Amino acid sequence: MFFRPAACLALAGASLTSLPACTTAADVQTARLTVSEEQRPFVTVDEAKVAIVGASLIDGSGTASRDDQTILMENGKIAWVGKTADAPIDGHRRIDGRGATVIPGIVGMHDHLHRPGTPFTAFSSTRLWLAGGVTAVQTAGAAEAERELELARAIEEDGALGPEIFASAPYVTGPGGNGPMTKPKSEQEARAFVREWAAKGVSWFKLYRHTEPAIASAIINEAHRLGLRTTGHLCSISYGKAAEMGIDRVEHGLNAMADFVEGRSEGECVSNRAAIDALEMDDRRLIALVDTLVRNDVVVGSTLPIIESGYPARIHIDARSLDALSPDERARAEAAREAGRSITDEERKRTARYTKIAAFERLFAQRGGTLVTGPDPGRHIVPGYGNQRAAELLYEAGFTIPEVIRIMTANGAETLGAGDRIGRIAVGYEADIVLLEGNLVKDASAINRPRIVFSNGLGYDPTALARAASGQVGIR
Numbered sequence: 001m002f003f004r005p006a007a008c009l010a011l012a013g014a015s016l017t018s019l020p021a022c023t024t025a026a027d028v029q030t031a032r033l034t035v036s037e038e039q040r041p042f043v044t045v046d047e048a049k050v051a052i053v054g055a056s057l058i059d060g061s062g063t064a065s066r067d068d069q070t071i072l073m074e075n076g077k078i079a080w081v082g083k084t085a086d087a088p089i090d091g092h093r094r095i096d097g098r099g100a101t102v103i104p105g106i107v108g109m110h111d112h113l114h115r116p117g118t119p120f121t122a123f124s125s126t127r128l129w130l131a132g133g134v135t136a137v138q139t140a141g142a143a144e145a146e147r148e149l150e151l152a153r154a155i156e157e158d159g160a161l162g163p164e165i166f167a168s169a170p171y172v173t174g175p176g177g178n179g180p181m182t183k184p185k186s187e188q189e190a191r192a193f194v195r196e197w198a199a200k201g202v203s204w205f206k207l208y209r210h211t212e213p214a215i216a217s218a219i220i221n222e223a224h225r226l227g228l229r230t231t232g233h234l235c236s237i238s239y240g241k242a243a244e245m246g247i248d249r250v251e252h253g254l255n256a257m258a259d260f261v262e263g264r265s266e267g268e269c270v271s272n273r274a275a276i277d278a279l280e281m282d283d284r285r286l287i288a289l290v291d292t293l294v295r296n297d298v299v300v301g302s303t304l305p306i307i308e309s310g311y312p313a314r315i316h317i318d319a320r321s322l323d324a325l326s327p328d329e330r331a332r333a334e335a336a337r338e339a340g341r342s343i344t345d346e347e348r349k350r351t352a353r354y355t356k357i358a359a360f361e362r363l364f365a366q367r368g369g370t371l372v373t374g375p376d377p378g379r380h381i382v383p384g385y386g387n388q389r390a391a392e393l394l395y396e397a398g399f400t401i402p403e404v405i406r407i408m409t410a411n412g413a414e415t416l417g418a419g420d421r422i423g424r425i426a427v428g429y430e431a432d433i434v435l436l437e438g439n440l441v442k443d444a445s446a447i448n449r450p451r452i453v454f455s456n457g458l459g460y461d462p463t464a465l466a467r468a469a470s471g472q473v474g475i476r
Helices: 122-131 145-158 187-200 213-225 239-245 273-278 284-295 304-308 319-324 327-339 345-350 352-366 385-396 401-408 410-415 444-448 462-469
Strands: 043-045 049-057 066-074 077-083 093-096 100-104 106-108 134-138 164-166 204-207 229-232 249-251 299-302 371-373 433-437 450-455 458-460
Touching (some): 049 433, 106 410, 122 134, 122 145, 122 385, 122 450, 122 462, 134 410, 134 450, 145 164, 187 213, 213 229, 213 239, 273 352, 304 352, 319 327, 319 385, 319 462, 345 352, 352 371, 352 385, 371 401, 371 410, 385 401, 385 444, 401 410, 433 444, 458 462
Parallel strands (some): 049 100, 134 164, 229 249, 249 299, 299 371
Antiparallel strands (some): 043 458, 049 066, 066 077, 100 433, 433 450, 450 458
């Protein structure tokens, strides 16, 4: 149950005597949604009935954009979608959508509440997610799991500022793995870990690079027994083996794939860089592996923004991200940008690896795989803007704009088990809607220009949200 702002507006057809006490005959048409004190500075639209009129619509289904569409929102839900000439707009606040594009709220699927050096980033992340059009996130691993759960509940139940959060348990790894992560010593201990965090309310478990196969299998099986899901940034376990175990998702696509490392034993984590460099997209082994993932319903988590950030020849740092970074992180980002202006021929050749990583994601989707995406914040990649960069990179990789939006919205929602209420612009869905300046099909950069971001019907000002987070990314 997600927090839905209450409205004083009675149901259609109710008599005046049945209206809530806060509503009179004179103000029925201006009833407003409840706005918390934390939300108030950023909300510009709080009417219970709102119409976005005359916009281009990309609804999240993957179908082509439709022009001159009107979307009606009532009490935090989508009530009507169709041609403007047919829209029953009377009684709604009208927002001019001509020349603009409407998409569903972005569902971020690798959107940590931490980054290197900063274990919990709630203040900046919640504001920048909404500023970037992100209305739901799956964190894909928690550094501060208890605090993450507390924040998710506060947003759901108390009107705290932020998108809907599908919380993660602490990371699981194995011998040689990162020190702060959980390292179960037995299958029994692994299963007990799952039960403990399931009882606390997490919905996902993440396996990290050094997890032992037997431990991974125990985590996956126990999570599934409890109706929960698993993902992995793998290394010690091949994708093929993980698919056999029943893992729900693998992160970072080709970048973390160990299946073709020569001489590697299952359970061993070694570098896969040479194997990726030698691999071609038409390799029969790769095609067979992709088909195995698809056959076993394994979702691939795309994280192209953080991967791109590791290649100086592709350095991409926009002014908005620089403004959001703390002084120390901004200095590092500016140094990286400067280094990217004088790269070597060897570095340019190495960048071909990024091209393969992006091409793998297109191949996976073409063969029927479900791709989801998130930025994996770190370096100069920040929440919200990183999600927008993911859209541009998927478009660059060969996906159409409607395909990109489906990956970023409906695919994520369906993977979360929430595809019946978020991730689409359709009647009955939650009013999570982004109004973008410009025609997104004609100009992919329009993804970076949200005018209003609606979350459960409340319309947020992206500029005000970004201003509040200025200089905060990376602050402890």
